[in-house]
Amino acid sequence: MSVRGIRGAITVDVNEEQPILRATIELLNGIVADNGIVPEDICSVMVTVTGDLDATFPARAIRQMSDWELVPLMCALEVPVKGSLERCIRLMVHVNTEKKQHEMRHVYLGGAQVLRPDLTKA
Template sequence: MSVRGIRGAITVEVNEEKAILDATIVLLNSIVEVNRFVPEDIACVWVTVTHDLDATFPARAIRQMSGWELVPLMCSLEVPVKGSLQKCIRLMVMVNTDASQSDIRHVYLGGAQVLRPDLSAK
């Protein structure tokens, strides 16, 4: 068994608590669905946001999901590079799995598809 990283990102239209929490749930549910794992398989989730999203901690949404209460979560700010995508939530889900690196499916939703168009098409 190996620990694999699964990346994902999503954008929101507004810096509001509900928008951030809802988008975080949509993104994590999409990652879970395409990779078919359960919270018990997860080593941890690292959540980053761009500097313009400060209405809430996105990890709050994950903590409230059934079965995710004990999964270690960490939030931080994305590096504020000039001209980079704004209002973006990113996840790095570290999962214990027998899947090969090529079997892992990364998820980019909404405006975040521009970050990795090569992976968004899968």
């Protein structure tokens, strides 16, 4: 068994609580579905947001999901690089798995697809 990281990102149109929470759930559900994992497999989730998203903590959305109450979550601000993608939520999901690194499916949704076009589904 190894610990692997699964990356993901999504953008929101506005800095408002509900769009941020919905986008976080959409992204996490995509990562879970694409990788066939369950909360019990998860070691922890690191959540970052760009500085322009301060209406809520995205981790609140995860905490409210069924069976995610015990998964360790941490929120942080993304490094504020000039010209970087705005209104972006990123997840780094650390998972216990038998899968190899190349088998991990990273998920980039919405405007965040520009971050890693090489990992974005066609």
